[in-house]
Amino acid sequence: MDSALELVAKQIDFARSYTLTLLDGLDEGLWFTMPAGCSTHIGWQVAHLAMAQYGLCLFRQRGRADVDRDLLPRGFVKMYGKGSTPECDPKKNLTAAEIRAVFERVHEQSCVEIGGYTEASLNEPVDLPYAVYPTKLGCLVFCSHHEMLHAGQIGLLRRLLGKGPVR
Numbered sequence: 001m002d003s004a005l006e007l008v009a010k011q012i013d014f015a016r017s018y019t020l021t022l023l024d025g026l027d028e029g030l031w032f033t034m035p036a037g038c039s040t041h042i043g044w045q046v047a048h049l050a051m052a053q054y055g056l057c058l059f060r061q062r063g064r065a066d067v068d069r070d071l072l073p074r075g076f077v078k079m080y081g082k083g084s085t086p087e088c089d090p091k092k093n094l095t096a097a098e099i100r101a102v103f104e105r106v107h108e109q110s111c112v113e114i115g116g117y118t119e120a121s122l123n124e125p126v127d128l129p130y131a132v133y134p135t136k137l138g139c140l141v142f143c144s145h146h147e148m149l150h151a152g153q154i155g156l157l158r159r160l161l162g163k164g165p166v167r
Helices: 004-023 042-062 066-070 076-080 096-114 136-160
Strands: none
Touching (some): 004 096, 042 066, 042 076, 042 096, 042 136
């Protein structure tokens, strides 16, 4: 049977794999389009996922680290964090390629560091947001749940932009 740490690592990988299927083949020119009646766009969703994964899988597990300077560009959390307002003007955003690069870097670093966490450390308490438990483990569990929630929004945006469902 998998440990709790192995289980959350698999859930995080599954959620990311699903999100990537939604982004595959999607023209980056559509990343900042807000369909009628929507207050968000794919670029914000992807950037928000990167920022949240950093917070839940890295920062809340071990605080700031030197490697963090290379993960998130200056102003990233303010532009794409919880409570931020998606801006459809591409000039007021990072490019789709830059967002995608941050998305990938944060995920790669998260996978590396999760592999080094101990089961004992997962019981340490944290404040909201978390899922299931008010612990570091709860943050890791919430990461996959949060990504699936936003993957659903990306899927809806795809459909509103005229793209078919993923298979």
